[in-house]
Amino acid sequence: MTDRLLTVDNLQVSFHTRDGENKAVRGVSFHIDKGETIGIVGESGSGKSVTAKAIMALIPPPGEIIGGDIRFDGESIRKLSEKQWRSIRGNRIAMVFQDPMTSLNPVKKIGDQMTEIIRRHRHLGQAEALKEAIEMLRQVGIPEPERRVRQYPHEFSGGMRQRVMIAMALSCQPELLIADEPTTALDVTIQAQILDLLQELKAKTSASIALITHDLGVVAQVCSRVIVMYGGMIMEEGTVEDIFYRPKHPYTQGLLRSLPERKAGSRERLVPIEGTPPDLLDPPPGCPFQERCPHAMPKCAQLPPHFKVGEGHRSMCWLNDDEAKGGAGNGGQ
Amino acid sequence: MADNNVLVDVQGLKKHFVKSRDVWGRANGWLKAVDGVSFQIRRGETFGLVGESGSGKSTVGRCILRLYDYTEGSVRFEGQDLTKLGEKGLKPYRRRIQSIFQDPYSSLNPGMSVLDLIGEPMNIHGLYPKSDDRKEAVSALLEKVGLKREHLNRYPHEFSGGQRQRISIARALSVKPDFVVCDEPISALDVSVQAQVVNMLEDLQAEFGLTYLFIAHDLSMVRHISDRIGVMYRGRLVEVAESDELYENPLHPYTQALLSAIPIPDPHAVRERVVFKPDPESLERAVLKEVSPGHWVAVS
Numbered sequence: 359m360t361d362r363l364l365t366v367d368n369l370q371v372s373f374h375t376r377d378g379e380n381k382a383v384r385g386v387s388f389h390i391d392k393g394e395t396i397g398i399v400g401e402s403g404s405g406k407s408v409t410a411k412a413i414m415a416l417i418p419p420p421g422e423i424i425g426g427d428i429r430f431d432g433e434s435i436r437k438l439s440e441k442q443w444r445s446i447r448g449n450r451i452a453m454v455f456q457d458p459m460t461s462l463n464p465v466k467k468i469g470d471q472m473t474e475i476i477r478r479h480r481h482l483g484q485a486e487a488l489k490e491a492i493e494m495l496r497q498v499g500i501p502e503p504e505r506r507v508r509q510y511p512h513e514f515s516g517g518m519r520q521r522v523m524i525a526m527a528l529s530c531q532p533e534l535l536i537a538d539e540p541t542t543a544l545d546v547t548i549q550a551q552i553l554d555l556l557q558e559l560k561a562k563t564s565a566s567i568a569l570i571t572h573d574l575g576v577v578a579q580v581c582s583r584v585i586v587m588y589g590g591m592i593m594e595e596g597t598v599e600d601i602f603y604r605p606k607h608p609y610t611q612g613l614l615r616s617l618p619e620r621k622a623g624s625r626e627r628l629v630p631i632e633g634t635p636p637d638l639l640d641p642p643p644g645c646p647f648q649e650r651c652p653h654a655m656p657k658c659a660q661l662p663p664h665f666k667v668g669e670g671h672r673s674m675c676w677l678n679d680d681e682a683k684g685g686a687g688n689g690g691q
Numbered sequence: 692m693a694d695n696n697v698l699v700d701v702q703g704l705k706k707h708f709v710k711s712r713d714v715w716g717r718a719n720g721w722l723k724a725v726d727g728v729s730f731q732i733r734r735g736e737t738f739g740l741v742g743e744s745g746s747g748k749s750t751v752g753r754c755i756l757r758l759y760d761y762t763e764g765s766v767r768f769e770g771q772d773l774t775k776l777g778e779k780g781l782k783p784y785r786r787r788i789q790s791i792f793q794d795p796y797s798s799l800n801p802g803m804s805v806l807d808l809i810g811e812p813m814n815i816h817g818l819y820p821k822s823d824d825r826k827e828a829v830s831a832l833l834e835k836v837g838l839k840r841e842h843l844n845r846y847p848h849e850f851s852g853g854q855r856q857r858i859s860i861a862r863a864l865s866v867k868p869d870f871v872v873c874d875e876p877i878s879a880l881d882v883s884v885q886a887q888v889v890n891m892l893e894d895l896q897a898e899f900g901l902t903y904l905f906i907a908h909d910l911s912m913v914r915h916i917s918d919r920i921g922v923m924y925r926g927r928l929v930e931v932a933e934s935d936e937l938y939e940n941p942l943h944p945y946t947q948a949l950l951s952a953i954p955i956p957d958p959h960a961v962r963e964r965v966v967f968k969p970d971p972e973s974l975e976r977a978v979l980k981e982v983s984p985g986h987w988v989a990v991s
């Protein structure tokens with residue numbers, strides 16, 4: 359058994375809007391072990407970003423965690439006060455957002471922004487903090503960090519800014535780094551560099567990484583374990599090989615099928631998932647994917663439990679019921 | 692060039708924006724968004740234009756649409772030079788050349804119903820002067836793009852992103868165009884919805900004999916939809932080829948770098964990353980040469 363770093367247990371988050379209660383996350387349970395890189399995939403509205411924000415206690419009103427528990431390093435962090443959070447957020451759990459321009463202060467030099475954090479969390483002096491900041495920038499591959507610390511965010515390109523964000527997030531040696539669509543706003547060549555950087559960090563540091571993305575290609579490249587979310591719930595969870603080579607849930611299967619082929623003469627018709635994602639203001643009872651599912655059956659009106667379909671591989675679909683009963687006991691037939 | 696198959700002929704297109712002005716307000720710095728681009732789009736094909744942000748691909752699209760006046764060069768549509776036409780002479784071409792943009796949230800007027808949104812271009816170009824006919828035509832189009840008649844009197848905010856993009860497509864097709872400039876039409880959509888829209892674009896192309904210019908940065912989808920692809924880098928075309936040829940046998944170092952950066956949805960995929968080190972001087976001097984039939988690459 360490896361060490362559990364983070365355990366999310368039946369998390370429920372709702373946004374109280376004028377039109378009613380928007381159930382963004384409806385009972386999500388998963389864990390992150392020390393040192394692993396986990397991918398959380400889903401489309402907009404699947405609840406992946408809300409889950410991440412809930413872990414960081416950054417759910418803005420009118421949103422609210424209405425149920426469940428989050429344990430970090432064995433202790434519940436759900437009910438911590440804002441003051442207690444200050445010693446965790448940024449320090450032990452850090453986050454990188456999609457848009458590096460809006461997360462950096464435009465009128466403050468990069469070095470000042472970085473040393474502020476390092477001094478607060480690691481209680482270093484100004485000179486030491488600056489040295490540390492320069493070292494961090496060097497680690498994430500920013501050339502001439504001594505000169506760069508004296509520059510402002512607008513003097514950095516998009517990819518460089520995202521590197522700065524990652525350097526800042528790592529500067530306090532967090533145990534968990536949550537990266538929410540860190541490459542979505544970037545060009546492919548820059549994206550590839552950032553993903554390489556994450557790969558490197560995986561090898562160099564002991565930090566766990568939770569990578570949130572809608573891009574299956576990104577997940578395949580960086581993560582070792584994957585959680586597939588849809589309609590505020592986890593549809594399937596497994597190793598990256600489970601998800602890409604042995605997907606069990608019709609939603610995961612549909613997502614993978616809808617991608618264009620990568621070989622010559624690939625102009626055959628795409629196989630889309632018909633329909634649109636569910637309305638979370640008034641979600642239908644039962645499986646959130648039933649309206650779009652090619653295998654939907656009457657039983658789907660009841661919410662299926664997660665069936666174990668392999669070691670560390672679970673899927674929330676009635677189709678996997680028999681398989682779980684017949685197969686999991688003796689290692690799958 | 693008297694090739695009857697060529698629908699759009701772009702020659703030596705340049706678009707320079709003023710970047711800075713001196714104290715007298717005279718331009719003294721230029722941003723060369725598009726700097727000498729030539730290519731042809733054949734009738735009925737899909738020509739993909741790829742490149743990273745700032746490569747000038749969208750500017751090329753906007754120049755073809757004559758949303759910009761260009762600095763130099765020409766765009767011919769069925770042999771007619773669009774540069775030479777005034778707004779009045781352009782009007783028939785404004786009908787025949789339509790566009791679909793990336794963001795279905797900002798490209799539809801929130802105060803107009805679906806009927807008005809799709810009927811407006813018909814009205815402008817004098818199609819279906821009787822309002823009953825128009826309503827009928829709009830309903831038929833709605834069904835073509837996978838929406839329902841009941842949606843006629845609804846407003847954009849009542850639809851999801853994918854449905855809005857369907858409305859944009861119906862609007863573009865409402866005046867029976869020959870040529871549609873699709874500028875990142877699927878990048879704002881959810882993964883599970885992208886394939887729906889791409890399939891629909893292909894069906895509509897087959898049904899109405901449309902020609903597409905498909906501008907995108909998502910390289911795997913571009914390969915799927917395009918017959919031929921042009922790769923842009925810093926305002927210039929560096930390579931043009933049939934899409935399979937381009938992906939299987941990329942010749943320009945930038946194309947190689949770009950293709951090697953695509954994240955592959957396969958955890959065991961072997962990847963060899965190519966890093967492109969631009970040499971501004973040789974890029975300036977480079978001209979497109981045909982190295983094998985239909986495969987053009989910039990060499991200096």
